[in-house]
Amino acid sequence: MALEEYFSDFTDRDWERESPEGRVRMAVVGIGGFARERALPGIQDGTYCETTVLVTGSPGSTAEVAGEYGIDHVVGYDAFLAGEKREAYDAVYVAAPNALHGEYAVAAAEAGKHVICEKPLETSVAEAREVVSACDDAGVTLMTAYRLQCEPTVRRTRDLLADGVVGDVVQVHGGFSNPLLDHASPDTWRLDPDLAGGGALVDLGVYPLNTVRYLLDCDPDSVYASTISTDPAFEAVDEHVAFQLEFPTGTTASCTASFNAHASSQLELVGTDGRVRIASAFGGVVPHEMIVESGEMRMEHAGEPVDEVREEFDYFGYCVLTGTDPEPDGRDGLADLRAIKAAYDAAERGERVSL
Template sequence: MNVEECFEDFRRRDWERESVDGTVRLAVVGIGGFAENRAIPGVRAGTYCEPTVLVTGSPRRTRPVADEFGVDHVLAYDDYLAGELEGEYDAVYVSTPNAFHAKYARSAAERGKHVICEKPLETSAERAREIADACARAGVTLMTAYRLQLEPTVRRCRELVAAGVIGDVVQVHGGFSHPLLEFADADTWRLDPDLAGGGALVDLGIYPINTTRYLLDADPVSAYASTHSIDDPFDRVDEHVSVQLEFPGDATAACTASFDAHASSQLQVVGTNGMISVSSPFGGVVPQDIVVESGEMRTEYTGPPVDEVREEFDYFGYCVLTGTRPEPDGADAIVDLRIIDAAYESAETECRVVLDPSRSDASNADRGS
């Protein structure tokens, strides 16, 4: 593959290999800002899913949201857990605070419903395995909502790396900062370690970590990290984090995240014969601006952004309808949580933590679902 071939039909859905009929009816569990402003509109704009039930702690306040998007049913959490209206949906999208993911995902799996769950899959690798095992036992599809894996710019970048356009990858640099308190109150659940499982690393750092693994198609063998928090309201979680990952061979990755810095995101992949740079990959709307340097050649592609949330839900629906296992599955999410656990251990001990690349994080049952 050369660069020009990769840039042809840049927005192609290479995962969409056959025509399918029908849609997957979704219950959206947790109607926060992202669900209301991005997820539900993304589902509505897509082809393979439709929202039919909203599950919330405030049914009365959520009713206008349901009316706006033409969703017939609104349920309280307890009613959802009791199985009310389970005939009105085929799958659930879990968008609650992280510590409640297992509760609602397991309930769905036990009723034979497919699951797409926000990242991180839970607050620890152990708790994430509970979700993966429950879905495996039930024989239902589990997808972790790594929407960047469905974003065309990131997919084209992966193709270029795999084709050796920049030679062997030596370094990956990924950073994501977001001034949290400009958009949320100090009592946000994201600053509660019991609900979130961590701070900037869990909420933001997971983006460059997972994207690096996806681009390299490899898992790290070690992690070294440092965290820093100044004072309230970040005193219980990491305000700033830096993680150094070592991969098999010569590749390393430097991943940074911050809850209290100017909004910024960047991704750069440096190889022995070139470099790929992606502008603003992690901020929610990728501008489709990618620069590739290969030897003495420099190529730039700029195009209109694609709704990565719509792509994500269409991919999930397509996988359910065709019986295809999603790439960002439970095992993928568990690896990230093992890396996060190792990073926090490293930050506490000030030592490099070795990760066993041969360890399987998915049970045999999970691999067979």
């Protein structure tokens, strides 16, 4: 296939094979900054989901948000767990702090509701496994919210790699940094290891980790990592992390993440016959800017960005409505948690850890 053909229908939803009717009614659990600024607008702008219930620790102060989006029901966390307004939603989006994911996801599954849960699925492999088991037992859809798997630039890159356009992938370089305290208060739950389960690795490093696994369609068999925290604000969690993944194919991925560096992200895959580089791969609304080299050929592509959050919720809604199993399922979330645990073990022991 000529390189141009990979970009002719760049933003086509290759997962959308039919046009189901109806919408999935969503209860959004946890109305923090991301839910307000990205998730609620993404759901509203999409095709297959609608928000009908907000679940929050501050129902009174959330009334304005509910009014803005025309949402009829606002309930507290305890009321949600007790089953209040259960008839008003079909699925739950869990956006509470990481250590609370399992509690709300399991409660939703036991009520027969489908679940899309923010990453990481939980703060430990054992607790994440409970989420997967609960959804399996209830027969409901479980999707880990890896929105990059729904983003066109990443999906076209996977096509390029699968077709051997760059040959065998030998090296991957990924990095994601975001100055946390520029937009969060010093008492943010992300700096509490009990609530977050870790620092920069869990919150930012999981993006290159999951994206590389997705693109290579392969899990790493060993990991080496180092963590650094020099600013007192990050005393309890990793401020910076560097980790290296080795895959059974011989591919090596070198990744970095930081809570205290200039906002930046990039992803490059180097193969035996070429390379793919994605600009701002992990930064939110991703610009479609990428470079592909294959032998003597070189192509640069730039296009309008797509809201990957909208794509993510439409993909989830489509899967629920059509009975399709999502690719970023619960087991995908489990695989990342195993790698994250191994990375922290490697950093503590100062040696490579096998998976």
